[in-house]
Amino acid sequence: MNKDAELVKKLKNPTLKNKAFSELLDVYQERLYWHIRKIVTTHENADDVLQNTFIRIYKSIAKFQEKSTLHTWMYRIAYNESNRFLEKNNKKSYANIDEVSESNLEVLFEDEYFDGDEIQRKLNTIIDGFKEKQKRVFQMKYFDDLSFRQISEILEISESTLKSTYYSAVKIIEQKILL
Amino acid sequence: MENQEENINKNNFLKEGLQGDISKRHKDYLGTGIPEGYFAKSKLSILNKIKSESEETQFLQDIAADINQHHKDNLGTTIPEGYFAKSKLSILDKIKEEQKPKKQLVFYMRPQFKYIAAASLVFILSLTVWLQNSNNQDDINNLNIDALAFPDDVLINSLLIEDSEVDAFADATLFHEVVVKAELSEQKMDNLILNSLIVEDSLLDNYIDDELLKTIIL
Numbered sequence: 001m002n003k004d005a006e007l008v009k010k011l012k013n014p015t016l017k018n019k020a021f022s023e024l025l026d027v028y029q030e031r032l033y034w035h036i037r038k039i040v041t042t043h044e045n046a047d048d049v050l051q052n053t054f055i056r057i058y059k060s061i062a063k064f065q066e067k068s069t070l071h072t073w074m075y076r077i078a079y080n081e082s083n084r085f086l087e088k089n090n091k092k093s094y095a096n097i098d099e100v101s102e103s104n105l106e107v108l109f110e111d112e113y114f115d116g117d118e119i120q121r122k123l124n125t126i127i128d129g130f131k132e133k134q135k136r137v138f139q140m141k142y143f144d145d146l147s148f149r150q151i152s153e154i155l156e157i158s159e160s161t162l163k164s165t166y167y168s169a170v171k172i173i174e175q176k177i178l179l
Numbered sequence: 180m181e182n183q184e185e186n187i188n189k190n191n192f193l194k195e196g197l198q199g200d201i202s203k204r205h206k207d208y209l210g211t212g213i214p215e216g217y218f219a220k221s222k223l224s225i226l227n228k229i230k231s232e233s234e235e236t237q238f239l240q241d242i243a244a245d246i247n248q249h250h251k252d253n254l255g256t257t258i259p260e261g262y263f264a265k266s267k268l269s270i271l272d273k274i275k276e277e278q279k280p281k282k283q284l285v286f287y288m289r290p291q292f293k294y295i296a297a298a299s300l301v302f303i304l305s306l307t308v309w310l311q312n313s314n315n316q317d318d319i320n321n322l323n324i325d326a327l328a329f330p331d332d333v334l335i336n337s338l339l340i341e342d343s344e345v346d347a348f349a350d351a352t353l354f355h356e357v358v359v360k361a362e363l364s365e366q367k368m369d370n371l372i373l374n375s376l377i378v379e380d381s382l383l384d385n386y387i388d389d390e391l392l393k394t395i396i397l
Contacts (some may be wrong), residue, residue, distance in 0.1 A: 018274075021271075022271065022275065024268060025267045025271070026267075027265055029266065030246055030247065030263055031246060033258075033263070033266075034246055034247075035214055037250075038254075039257060043256075043257075043258055043259070043262075045221075047262075047266065050266060050270075051266070051269065051270050051273060054270045054274075055270070055273055055274065055277065058274050058277070059277070109255075111256075111261065113256060113257045113258055114255055114256055114257065115255055115257055116254060116255015116256070117255065120252075120253065120254055120255035120257065123253060123254065124254055124255070142371060143246075143249065143253070143254075145246075145281065
């Protein structure tokens with residue numbers, strides 16, 4: 001039995017659940033944080049979503065059917081939580097028409113926890129210019145260390161489409177970063 | 180006869196499986212061939228792929244080992260010092276809160292009962308006011324009749340009074356009949372209100388019905 005399967009078994013056991021959950025946080029907190037942070041841009045937003053994600057994981061672990069790996073299942077929850085957060089925020093900004101909405105990049109560059117140099121700003125700008133799907137695929141593959149199979153399960157896109165999307169993103173970055 | 184021989188050959192193929200030269204058998208039985216030296220080349224190709232993948236895995240493992248540094252280096256994104264330790268505690272606290280059994284409200288404190296209680300109170304108050312008004316109306320009717328109908332002894336006495344004392348007699352009689360009795364009635368009313376405060380709500384209606392009828396009328 002691998003480590004994740006063991007962890008799931010403990011998480012499903014009411015007497016071991018809390019200890020196992022603490023272990024789960026140790027293993028996955030950072031990885032899920034960065035996955036979320038790239039979607040919701042700022043540290044403050046990521047912190048909110050991370051907490052909601054783990055609470056959702058805690059509440060729904062009993063229903064986890066183990067059709068996918070624990071890793072993929074949690075990434076999917078984090079991805080959905082992040083999108084839910086963005087939708088909620090978009091509705092808020094639509095409701096307030098006087099508020100001038102800032103672009104993702106503006107928000108990122110103004111974030112207290114961003115201190116990127118020129119090249120890092122350039123890479124962020126290139127990634128921000130990608131279509132939503134390409135952006136997520138590149139981020140999940142390049143930064144989150146997910147396999148194409150895992151990304152395919154999270155985004156519900158075929159592996160072959162993912163591969164072509166990813167490699168075309170890499171090519172664009174290579175070309176633009178050298179300009 | 181030919182079919183029988185063919186079946187025997189097929190059975191032999193299935194039984195022998197990988198034991199013999201499987202490529203030759205496939206060629207012989209199914210007519211399917213492979214390029215010369217294919218398996219040797221294929222083995223090398225597979226080993227090369229495994230090697231490159233393990234290098235890539237190592238590269239990715241290095242990345243995962245310091246995911247924070249990776250993000251800082253590439254994207255310039257940082258996090259507050261000690262964030263993950265604090266965040267873990269905060270999440271565990273929230274989970275603890277979630278686990279606490281939620282306070283069960285006593286049934287009459289639940290919202291649905293509050294509305295029912297409020298509605299009942301309004302009904303009881305309305306009923307009380309209505310009963311009082313309706314009794315007062317009866318009282319007024321009774322009062323008019325009573326006021327007009329002095330008791331017999333007063334009428335007989337009035338015949339025996341001399342003309343010069345009629346006014347004084349009338350004043351004294353009116354004072355006794357109207358003011359004193361009204362005061363007595365008011366006192367009884369006060370007692371009724373005081374008692375009604377002591378009597379339980381459920382008995383209030385009956386109490387009011389009985390007592391009001393007895394006391395309000397002058």
